[in-house]
Amino acid sequence: MASKIPSPGQMLPAAFYMRQEVTEIAIELLGKILFTRFDGMQTSGRIVETEAYAGVMDRASHAYGGRNTLRTAVFYREGGCAYVYLCYGIHQMFNIITGPEGLAHAVLIRAVEPVQGTEFMYKRFETKPPVSPAFLGRGPGNTGRALGFRTTHTGMQVTGPEIAVYDDGYTVTDPGISPRIGVDYAGEDALLPYRYYIRGNPSVSGKKALRI
């Protein structure tokens, strides 16, 4: 599936991210191409796993309870900008802020299937034994690393030129749906069916460490 580079297609406009329904946006992002160009390296991957974070009412969200700090201020901006944060001191997690200004919704990109620039991705991993390309974008930490995201990219627009999302015509029918991963601290909100993925895709995370 990742063997050929798709035509660029149409970049999703800013209006796509400004809609109210964050779960709808998270589902529609499945199958789209996420592109980055950092430090002269162009890389892209097909989004195969996302999670929705529903603003100040969602205990799993960094904006829960209306929290508004230096780190989370970007949540309250108009949809269409990046939120990249450091997790466990190691992993750069890439999110897209959605909804109108003030709503504080976000979509976490949890996995991509590498499409373009895999040689740069391998370089970013300084990878040891050869692994399948699918491994490079499996899970949010690996996705952030493969595509070169850093926390300093927070606030950058995802409508180009450094970050962009394209629709190349790939369609997803019957996406998988489950509770979000790693948010047990969120109580009842941890049970919300806010994780979406392309069934059977080898880059989707969660499956027992099959590190091919």
Add this chain to the structure above:
DNA sequence: TCGGCGATTAGCT
């Protein structure tokens, strides 16, 4: 100012 901890991952038992 200080200390606990996290939207994770990989490697070892």
Add this chain to the structure above:
DNA sequence: GCTAATCGCCGAG
């Protein structure tokens, strides 16, 4: 199944 790695954030004091 268990845990180290690793550091900025944020609530407590």
